[in-house]
Amino acid sequence: MRPLDWMQTxxxxxxxxxxxxxxxxxxxxRLDREALRLSAxxxxxxxxxxxxxxxxxxxDGPAEVSAVDINPRQNALLELKRQGIRNLDHEDFFRLFGxxxxxxxxxxxxxxxxxxxxxxxxxxxxxxxxxxxxxxxRDSFYFRGSSGTVAxxxxxxxxNVAKVRPAxxxxxxxxxxxxxxxxxxxxxxxxxxxxxxRWAIGRDSVLALLGVPKAQREEVERDHPRRVAGFIEDAIxxxxxxxxxxxxxxxxxYLTGSYSRDCCPQYLTESGFRxxxxxxxxxxxxxxxxxxxxxQSRKQKASRFVLLDHMDxxxxxxxxxxxxxxxxxxxxxxxxxxxxxxxxxxxTDYISRVKIDSGSGTGTLTERLIFDRELADLLHRYDRVxxxxxxxxxxxxxxxxxxxx
Numbered sequence: 001m002r003p004l005d006w007m008q009t010x011x012x013x014x015x016x017x018x019x020x021x022x023x024x025x026x027x028x029x030r031l032d033r034e035a036l037r038l039s040a041x042x043x044x045x046x047x048x049x050x051x052x053x054x055x056x057x058x059x060d061g062p063a064e065v066s067a068v069d070i071n072p073r074q075n076a077l078l079e080l081k082r083q084g085i086r087n088l089d090h091e092d093f094f095r096l097f098g099x100x101x102x103x104x105x106x107x108x109x110x111x112x113x114x115x116x117x118x119x120x121x122x123x124x125x126x127x128x129x130x131x132x133x134x135x136x137x138r139d140s141f142y143f144r145g146s147s148g149t150v151a152x153x154x155x156x157x158x159x160n161v162a163k164v165r166p167a168x169x170x171x172x173x174x175x176x177x178x179x180x181x182x183x184x185x186x187x188x189x190x191x192x193x194x195x196x197x198r199w200a201i202g203r204d205s206v207l208a209l210l211g212v213p214k215a216q217r218e219e220v221e222r223d224h225p226r227r228v229a230g231f232i233e234d235a236i237x238x239x240x241x242x243x244x245x246x247x248x249x250x251x252x253x254y255l256t257g258s259y260s261r262d263c264c265p266q267y268l269t270e271s272g273f274r275x276x277x278x279x280x281x282x283x284x285x286x287x288x289x290x291x292x293x294x295x296q297s298r299k300q301k302a303s304r305f306v307l308l309d310h311m312d313x314x315x316x317x318x319x320x321x322x323x324x325x326x327x328x329x330x331x332x333x334x335x336x337x338x339x340x341x342x343x344x345x346x347x348t349d350y351i352s353r354v355k356i357d358s359g360s361g362t363g364t365l366t367e368r369l370i371f372d373r374e375l376a377d378l379l380h381r382y383d384r385v386x387x388x389x390x391x392x393x394x395x396x397x398x399x400x401x402x403x404x405x
Contacts, residue, residue, distance in 0.1 A: 020073040020128075020145035024253055025052035026387065027308060027342060029265075031379040035372075035393045036304050036338055038062045046306040047291065051078030053306070055085075055267035058280045065284050066302070072288040076121035080113060081267075085281045087112040090273045098268050099258045100141040101134030120288075140257035151254050158255070162192045168255055172245055184240040198229040235386045248384045292321060295328035303334040307341040309388065315350040323354050326365050330356065333396055339369070342388040369394040 032053065038044070038060035046054050048069035055078075057065050069075050084093045088108065095102040102108065106129055114122055131144045138144060143152035159165050167187040174180040239251055249263045259268060266272040287294055291310070314322040329339065341348070354365035372393040380391040 022050040023142055023145045023148045025050045026385050028384045029053045029056040042304050043302040044304040045302045047308045048074045048078055051081055052265050059272055059275055067286050068289055068294045070290050072120050075286050075288050076124045078286055079117050079121040083113045083116050085276045090270050096132055098264055102132055103134055105132040142253050142257045164188050164191050172252055180245055181241040201229050201232050239386045250385045292325045295332050298332050301332050301334045303337050305339045309342045312343050326354050337396055339394045341392050343390045346389045368397055370397055
């Protein structure tokens, strides 16, 4: 390994080994729910991230949602949300996870939230109780954690360097896409983008804070002529100029540090909160584990798997784990299962290199899956986040009965 690669790998591991990386999910559940079509009999396995989408899936009433993450801090955040749903009223819950701050958080935490958390989560939030206090320079929870730190720096740049805050607020509240486009091209773009910013957002040190490893950066650069910085610039332009922003809560929270009452995830709305509180939240199971370990220890098969973009991570340095994971995914999947994943690249060519033992011989993973590329591409065009290169939907091919062989 080259010295630079070694340093980049060590930095990424340092960021992910001791930090809350994601304080909100950056995968659009509107796409997921359209692809998953959840029913009361479905059991869902999802990588936790910030837990937002696990809560969104619960609103469709599946039998179970298992949130799995190797980073216990991500699960500690979802545990805190679960305790808030169980024990707070909607107003307090929204102030915590909608506006990202609550002046009485220390009291709420001790009185209503701490009991019921795992030992790790108790210790973690005992040490980070100030994150929700609304005090200090970073006065929102959504400016905390490693990705939140990047959001805070970006907001300082917007306010103090580019000085486009009024235009950002106007574009977030525009009444039409044409109005958004006009503001972006006339004010934001010429003052926001410069050589330094393009250089900075392509650095592995910055990308690691956002949860993007070197392998995923290479996936993007393989497909984009202007490398990562160009990909991000194009993605932001598409969000601001081609998609309505009035319901784009992903970029609202990133650019302001808070959601609004009419632009937020469904679990934060009063109706969504009440649905979860009425019993759906008890269908959530949280586990700190690798996806492979979780699959190998499951007692019941699952019918829906939301794998985010972690296969980009495994494909470069841990390909054998990727193969083992897909072996376990197919073993734990019901015949009607649906697999969802995202990638920084326009394609996931590494999928075609995954070898699977079917019991009667070894074949490729692509021989075992049916891909719904038409639906995936259609949904991807309307992705409100728009920072992934591709979206993928697959199902296991039906097994032939031994009597027919």
